[in-house]
Amino acid sequence: MPRSLTGRRHMFIPGPTHIPEQVLNAVHIATEDQRSPDLPSVTVPLYEKVKKIFKTKSGTVFIYPGSGTGAWESCITNTLSPGDKVLIYRFGTFSMLWSDMFQRLGLDVNIVDVPWGTGTPAEDVERVLTADKAHDYKVVCVTQNETATGVTSDVLSVRQAMNAAKHPALLFVDGVSSIASIDFRMDEWGVDCAISGSQKGFMLPAGMAIMAVSPKALEANKSAKLPRCYYSWEDMLKTNKDGYYPYTPQIPMLRALGVAVDMLLEEGLDNVFARHHRIAEGVRRAVKEGWKLSLCAKEEKWESDTVSAICVPEGKDARKVIAAAYSKYHMSLGAGLHEVAGKVFRIGHLGDLNELQVASALAGSEMAMRDSGIDIEPGSGVAVATEYWRKSLHNV
Numbered sequence: 001m002p003r004s005l006t007g008r009r010h011m012f013i014p015g016p017t018h019i020p021e022q023v024l025n026a027v028h029i030a031t032e033d034q035r036s037p038d039l040p041s042v043t044v045p046l047y048e049k050v051k052k053i054f055k056t057k058s059g060t061v062f063i064y065p066g067s068g069t070g071a072w073e074s075c076i077t078n079t080l081s082p083g084d085k086v087l088i089y090r091f092g093t094f095s096m097l098w099s100d101m102f103q104r105l106g107l108d109v110n111i112v113d114v115p116w117g118t119g120t121p122a123e124d125v126e127r128v129l130t131a132d133k134a135h136d137y138k139v140v141c142v143t144q145n146e147t148a149t150g151v152t153s154d155v156l157s158v159r160q161a162m163n164a165a166k167h168p169a170l171l172f173v174d175g176v177s178s179i180a181s182i183d184f185r186m187d188e189w190g191v192d193c194a195i196s197g198s199q200k201g202f203m204l205p206a207g208m209a210i211m212a213v214s215p216k217a218l219e220a221n222k223s224a225k226l227p228r229c230y231y232s233w234e235d236m237l238k239t240n241k242d243g244y245y246p247y248t249p250q251i252p253m254l255r256a257l258g259v260a261v262d263m264l265l266e267e268g269l270d271n272v273f274a275r276h277h278r279i280a281e282g283v284r285r286a287v288k289e290g291w292k293l294s295l296c297a298k299e300e301k302w303e304s305d306t307v308s309a310i311c312v313p314e315g316k317d318a319r320k321v322i323a324a325a326y327s328k329y330h331m332s333l334g335a336g337l338h339e340v341a342g343k344v345f346r347i348g349h350l351g352d353l354n355e356l357q358v359a360s361a362l363a364g365s366e367m368a369m370r371d372s373g374i375d376i377e378p379g380s381g382v383a384v385a386t387e388y389w390r391k392s393l394h395n396v
């Protein structure tokens with residue numbers, strides 16, 4: 001007989017994340033007329049607010065029904081032509097799926113495999129682009145946060161490498177699990193296409209492809225030959241400027257996005273990033289000092305503030321930990337994907353979260369690990385993390 005589970009389900013997958021009450025309430029709205037004269041008062045200011053999250057003044061924001069994957073497709077098809085050359089580093093499920101999409105859309109993709117647990121190597125970007133005297137590469141891609149392995153790449157160092165090579169390629173950044181949670185500066189870092197979705201740092205249900213594109217990307221759009229239709233920027237540009245859409249927009253989600261962005265801006269982006277860092281640091285200390293386990297991220301410089309992928313000891317199966325957490329403790333953890341399936345479980349610590357919520361993730365992980373034959377000291381991770389949080393919150 002399954003145990004009857006009451007109380008809230010604990011969601012610690014790295015997205016979808018918790019939806020704050022204010023955001024849920026904003027979605028709960030009676031049907032509105034998408035051609036009404038009132039709609040622009042909702043949509044036009046929303047675009048300006050979303051630009052603040054991407055830290056762009058010169059960029060253009062596009063919001064489509066879809067998800068992060070749709071935002072990839074939109075940026076690719078709107079800026080490139082068949083056979084254009086692309087440089088991408090593959091070190092986890094999402095950089096892998098992105099590479100795969102470039103190939104399926106008919107681009108000439110140089111996929112450079114680097115070990116899972118590391119990220120985009122800026123020095124290699126400089127080497128490859130310096131050798132590309134003919135400027136054949138049209139795009140360099142960075143997965144800012146590889147959600148599968150808990151690895152964050154340094155986007156600024158990639159921009160500096162591109163500048164050092166004096167290369168004109170566009171810079172695409174997948175920020176699906178980083179934008180609105182980890183520092184991201186579109187204009188300052190010279191990012192041309194910044195890609196996100198609604199269900200992670202933006203704290204909404206899944207269902208939106210959210211992106212910001214630079215003037216250079218809009219220029220590339222004018223001559224790009226890949227076919228596009230639903231995700232066309234041209235159609236959006238024509239209608240968005242007056243606050244409308246080329247199709248039926250998801251008004252409740254747009255309203256909810258406005259509420260979520262207000263919450264982020266009210267907390268202050270620097271405070272949002274500091275909160276994510278503090279929470280992540282507690283989790284990392286629990287893993288290393290408490291449980292004596294390791295992270296998938298191979299060096300500190302790669303460690304992500306939004307998700308930790310925790311390696312189980314040799315011979316143990318991380319899938320059992322995830323199954324025990326789900327069935328016994330009403331808690332969802334992130335699974336190990338592809339190369340790291342069975343080897344890691346992931347704690348997502350992004351979005352609308354505080355320290356005590358994440359303490360429950362650590363407590364539940366400890367119970368589930370012990371149920372799965374992983375002999376960690378009970379309470380050891382929770383003790384280390386909570387002491388760290390107590391002290392680091394002292395002066396906040």
Ligand SMILES: Cc1ncc(COP(=O)(O)O)c(C=O)c1O
Pocket residue numbers: 015067068069070094143145146147148174175176177197
């Ligand atoms: C880094 C990253 N990129 C892309 C995606 C794909 O986004 P979506 O599932 O919203 O289509 C994800 C999803 O988790 C992701 O984490």
